[in-house]
Amino acid sequence: xxxxxxxxxxxxxxxxxxxxxxxxxxxxxxxxxxxxxxxxxxxxxxxxxxxxxxxxxxxxxxxxxxxxxxxxxxxxxxxxxxxxxxxxxxxxxxxxxxxxxxxxxxxxxxxxxxxxxxxxxxxxxxxxxxxxxxxxxxxxxxxxxxxxxxxxxxxxxxxxxxxxxxxxxxxxxxxxxxxxxxxxxxxxxxxxxxxxxxxxxxxxxxxxxxxxxxxxxxxxxxxxxxxxxxxxxxxxxxxxxxxxxxxxxxxxxxxxxxxxxxxxxxxxxxxxxxxxxxxxxxxxxxxxxxxxxxxxxxxxxxxxxxxxxxxxxxxxxxxxxxxxxxxxxxxxxxxxxxxxxxxxxxxxxxxxxxx
Ligand SMILES: *[C@@H]1O[C@H](CO)[C@@H](O)[C@H](O)[C@H]1NC(C)=O
Ligand SMILES: *[C@@H]1O[C@H](CO)[C@@H](O)[C@H](O)[C@H]1NC(C)=O
Numbered sequence: 001x002x003x004x005x006x007x008x009x010x011x012x013x014x015x016x017x018x019x020x021x022x023x024x025x026x027x028x029x030x031x032x033x034x035x036x037x038x039x040x041x042x043x044x045x046x047x048x049x050x051x052x053x054x055x056x057x058x059x060x061x062x063x064x065x066x067x068x069x070x071x072x073x074x075x076x077x078x079x080x081x082x083x084x085x086x087x088x089x090x091x092x093x094x095x096x097x098x099x100x101x102x103x104x105x106x107x108x109x110x111x112x113x114x115x116x117x118x119x120x121x122x123x124x125x126x127x128x129x130x131x132x133x134x135x136x137x138x139x140x141x142x143x144x145x146x147x148x149x150x151x152x153x154x155x156x157x158x159x160x161x162x163x164x165x166x167x168x169x170x171x172x173x174x175x176x177x178x179x180x181x182x183x184x185x186x187x188x189x190x191x192x193x194x195x196x197x198x199x200x201x202x203x204x205x206x207x208x209x210x211x212x213x214x215x216x217x218x219x220x221x222x223x224x225x226x227x228x229x230x231x232x233x234x235x236x237x238x239x240x241x242x243x244x245x246x247x248x249x250x251x252x253x254x255x256x257x258x259x260x261x262x263x264x265x266x267x268x269x270x271x272x273x274x275x276x277x278x279x280x281x282x283x284x285x286x287x288x289x290x291x292x293x294x295x296x297x298x299x300x301x302x303x304x305x306x307x308x309x310x311x312x313x314x315x316x317x318x319x320x321x322x323x324x325x326x327x328x329x330x331x332x333x334x335x336x337x338x339x340x341x342x343x344x345x346x347x348x349x350x351x352x353x354x355x
Contacts, residue, residue, distance in 0.1 A: 034198075034222045036255050036272045041226060043097065044200050045300045046070045048172050051090055051103040052304045056081065057315040059090065060332050072096070077160055079332040080152035086310035087180070089149050091156035099168040099198075100160045102153055102184060106175030106302070108310050112291055115176075119236035124209050124248065130190075133211035136183075137237070140207045143176070144183040148329040153184060154191075159335050168196045174302040175233055175294065178204025178225070182216070182251070189219045199223035202297045203231045206239065206248035213277045216251035225250065227283040228257045228297050229268075230290035234283050249277055256282035257297070 050059065050066045058064035062074050073095040080089045088105040109115040124135040144150055157169065169188065173181030178201030185199040197220060204225055208216070216223070227234040234254075240247040254273040259266050273279035295303050314322075314330070320338040323331045 034224055034253060036224055036253075036270070038270060040097075041200065041224070041255070042298050043070050044101075044170065044172050045202060045226075045298045045302070047074070047094070047101055047103055048174050048177075048202060048297075049300050049302055051088060051105045051173075051177070052302065054304060054311055055313040056330075056332060057313070057318055060318065060321065062092075070096075074101075075334070076332075077163070077334050078152060078156035079330075080148055080156075081312060081330040081332075082148040083310065083312075083328045083330065085143065085147050087143060087147055087149055088312075089153060089180075091153060091160065093160065093164055094170075097168075097170065099170050100157065100164065102157070102169065102171045102181070104149070104171075104173035104177035104180040104184070105304075106173070106177040108304060112294070112303075116232055116236065116291065116294075119205055119233065120238065122205075122237040124246070128208065128212055128215075131212065131215045134208060134215050136208040136212055140176070140179040140205075141183060144180045144187070148325070148327075148331070149180065149184075150187070152331050156333070157188065159333075163335075166196065168198060169194065170198045170200065172200050172202075173204065174202040174297070175204065178202060179207045182207055182220075182223070185220050185223065186216060197222070200226065202226045202302060203228060203233045203294050205233050205236050206250050208249070208251075209247065210244060210249035213249045213251040217253075217275070217277070220251075223251060224253055224255055226255050226257065226297065229259060229283075229293045230286050230288050231283070231293040232288050232290055233294050235288040239278060239284070252277040254279055254282050258286075 046068045050064060053059040053064040053066050055064060056079060060076050060079050062076055074092055076090050076092040078091045086108045089103060091100065091102050094101050107115050122137040122139065124137060126136050126138040126141055128134040128136050171181045171185040181199060181201050182204065185197050188194050188197050199220055237248045239249065252275045256271045256273060257268050258271065260269045261267055271282055273282040278284060295301065318332060321332045321334065321336045
């Protein structure tokens with residue numbers, strides 16, 4: 001990470017001479033901060049793992065190997081695949097949680113190392129609409145706002161409400177998917193004035209500045225960012241405390257998983273962090289250089305079978321659920337006019353095509 005070290009060194013030197021040393025913009029503390037629920041987190045990480053499945057048939061019919069017992073009975077309402085940008089998301093109804101779940105997949109770049117190195121260089125270069133002083137990175141913002149994901153998700157949420165009423169919406173994502181999930185939840189809240197939107201992300205990068213984080217915690221108070229031990233990604237793009245107005249700043253609330261004990265007595269503890277978004281006693285208390293800590297949360301593997309490809313597998317029998325746009329992006333919808341629900345559970349045996 002040569003470039004990253006140079007940037008860090010340069011900025012550290014600036015910090016030494018900065019007049020505003022040590023002053024941070026505080027994000028408002030809320031008394032009604034979300035209560036962290038360990039059981040829910042362990043269920044949601046299973047839901048999150050499933051979105052990395054590349055066999056669309058198994059994912060759509062919820063028969064994939066990643067579709068674990070803890071998510072039994074889940075009904076996918078819509079599966080959205082943006083072929084152009086290699087993004088994937090699903091929206092569905094979780095019986096066991098009586099909630100709509102929206103899950104986003106992380107990046108499928110050629111290598112995770114390259115993707116992580118690029119994170120050092122993401123600039124705060126876009127004003128979030130209608131939020132004075134709130135700045136975000138355009139790449140994270142557009143991955144949700146300017147792809148098939150947003151229209152796909154919005155239409156699926158509307159269908160879900162027709163089918164299941166105004167139940168809770170839980171938005172989840174890991175890594176880059178966590179950044180997209182954060183923007184999606186904010187969008188749903190702003191669009192629908194929804195009070196029942198909840199966010200849980202795993203190992204997400206920073207996405208905006210302190211002003212953005214302040215808006216975020218007010219509009220989406222029920223947001224939890226789980227970070228794992230030395231996972232490098234939550235440390236990026238970097239946080240420079242000497243440039244409080246110019247730097248990236250996480251929104252609250254972080255829950256940090258860290259190892260306690262030694263030898264054969266190591267176990268993972270959870271620390272529920274303060275309301276600042278940048279609690280120095282949580283993941284920021286370690287250097288955070290690990291990629292392997294990024295890929296496994298609560299013992300669950302959060303990555304695709306292969307990096308370096310956007311391979312998806314579909315089945316001709318999915319045709320009746322399928323809409324494809326001019327760019328080749330795919331939406332599989334349970335409520336597609338041609339679909340009949342009975343055929344869905346017979347899909348999982350054979351006949352697959354690779355795209
Ligand atoms: C935590 O979440 C689980 C799963 O949704 C739920 O059954 C349980 O009641 C929740 N616990 C609390 C204290 O809210
Ligand atoms: C948004 O998407 C359109 C169409 O895909 C593309 O032409 C445009 O460049 C995108 N804008 C940005 C800022 O990425």
